[in-house]
Amino acid sequence: MELETKKTRRAIFPGSFDPLTNGHLDIIKRSLPLFDEIVIAVLNNPDKQPMFSVEERCRLIREILSAMQTGECCLVVDSFSGLTADFARKKQATAIVRGIRAVADYEYELRMALMNRRLEPEIETVFLVAAEEFSYVSSSLIKQVFMLGGRVRGLVPELVEAKMKEKLRN
Numbered sequence: 001m002e003l004e005t006k007k008t009r010r011a012i013f014p015g016s017f018d019p020l021t022n023g024h025l026d027i028i029k030r031s032l033p034l035f036d037e038i039v040i041a042v043l044n045n046p047d048k049q050p051m052f053s054v055e056e057r058c059r060l061i062r063e064i065l066s067a068m069q070t071g072e073c074c075l076v077v078d079s080f081s082g083l084t085a086d087f088a089r090k091k092q093a094t095a096i097v098r099g100i101r102a103v104a105d106y107e108y109e110l111r112m113a114l115m116n117r118r119l120e121p122e123i124e125t126v127f128l129v130a131a132e133e134f135s136y137v138s139s140s141l142i143k144q145v146f147m148l149g150g151r152v153r154g155l156v157p158e159l160v161e162a163k164m165k166e167k168l169r170n
């Protein structure tokens, strides 16, 4: 009898994740049944002044994801520099997951998906629609509201909120 070798369905979920929001978590949860492995790919962008370093972001995401029920899907957290398409190829991923919150996201995401497809024709971008309750949540808005003293409870994981408060104190 011939043994059938099943190919791992691996996706990357790239982003800045500065910081991880509940919107990101929602997209990760929705991706779980679709893939065997998802690499949460944290972009190391030297042009940006982040709130959290890449190492801090990766650590934070790992800790938050360790408490998540992931079924048969394996979640991995990694960082990368340069092109998302190159990183996806190096990881032998077949898909790039991106979340769409509202129509406004679509144009930018479409351009990225088409460019990534031109760079790596074998890798598909998979758009997942975020829950309505997170449709207005972005890392940059969270940081702005938080820095101006607004409440971000329920929009980011509790650990993220605690670490943001720590940043503010230091």
Ligand code: PNS
Pocket: 014, 015, 016, 017, 043, 082, 083, 084, 085, 111, 112, 113, 115, 116
């Ligand atoms: O969710 P974010 O933080 O806006 O993520 C944007 C990200 C990291 C996916 C995008 O900026 C990206 O892919 N950057 C890496 C450089 C790259 O590949 N640029 C060409 C994109 S077509």
